[in-house]
Amino acid sequence: MVTISSKVVMCGDYAVGKTTFVKIFLGGGTENGYKATVGVDIGRKIISLDEHKLVFQIWDLSGQHSFKLIRRQFYTRTKGAILIYDVSRRETYDNMVNWIAEMLPETGKIPIVLIANKIDLKESDKDHVKSHEGDKLSKIISNKTGMDTPYFEASAIQQINDLEPFIALGKSILSQSNI
Ligand SMILES: Nc1nc2c(ncn2[C@@H]2O[C@H](COP(=O)(O)OP(=O)(O)OP(=O)(O)O)[C@@H](O)[C@H]2O)c(=O)[nH]1
Numbered sequence: 147m148v149t150i151s152s153k154v155v156m157c158g159d160y161a162v163g164k165t166t167f168v169k170i171f172l173g174g175g176t177e178n179g180y181k182a183t184v185g186v187d188i189g190r191k192i193i194s195l196d197e198h199k200l201v202f203q204i205w206d207l208s209g210q211h212s213f214k215l216i217r218r219q220f221y222t223r224t225k226g227a228i229l230i231y232d233v234s235r236r237e238t239y240d241n242m243v244n245w246i247a248e249m250l251p252e253t254g255k256i257p258i259v260l261i262a263n264k265i266d267l268k269e270s271d272k273d274h275v276k277s278h279e280g281d282k283l284s285k286i287i288s289n290k291t292g293m294d295t296p297y298f299e300a301s302a303i304q305q306i307n308d309l310e311p312f313i314a315l316g317k318s319i320l321s322q323s324n325i
């Protein structure tokens with residue numbers, strides 16, 4: 147058994163649900179209401195995967211535009227990223243390419259997992275971002291990283307695919323670690 151420590155960043159525009167995912171993963175449940183992350187929150191969780199121990203250090207970044215300039219320094223030594231958009235706000239999908247452009251020069255090629263969040267809002271929003279658009283984006287990311295980009299349609303609030311993205315990222319990080 148090997149213990150691997152990995153810094154992971156949560157990326158995506160404000161209010162897409164980054165903090166909600168992290169809270170669930172860290173075991174804190176969900177809270178109602180939106181409280182914007184200021185700068186970054188850092189959490190830690192150890193999981194067992196394929197006989198190994200993975201120590202996730204999760205950097206939950208602020209998606210607010212006003213933090214864009216300071217975010218760059220947070221990417222050093224990052225081993226993996228979870229990118230999230232909100233299917234009910236198309237601009238958050240369109241902006242994913244800007245997040246990738248912001249991150250990859252700092253991190254180099256790292257495993258990325260893509261989440262289309264808030265699928266519970268799909269029914270009430272005919273203009274929602276469609277599944278094939280998520281697929282397409284995950285392929286674009288794979289082309290940039292040279293790695294598979296697992297893609298999840300999720301509702302953090304309804305706990306649909308709320309933990310799976312973290313496990314998928316952990317597996318990708320392990321497979322990149324030459325153990
Ligand atoms: N309907 C719905 N709402 C969600 C879902 N996930 C999160 N939310 C809500 O979206 C709002 C924003 O969630 P946060 O997790 O704080 O967003 P964030 O991405 O961390 O935002 P910043 O910290 O500003 O970058 C909150 O009111 C959440 O309750 C979901 O799956 N469905």
Ligand SMILES: [Mg+2]
Nearest residue numbers: 164165182183
């Ligand atoms: Mg947040």
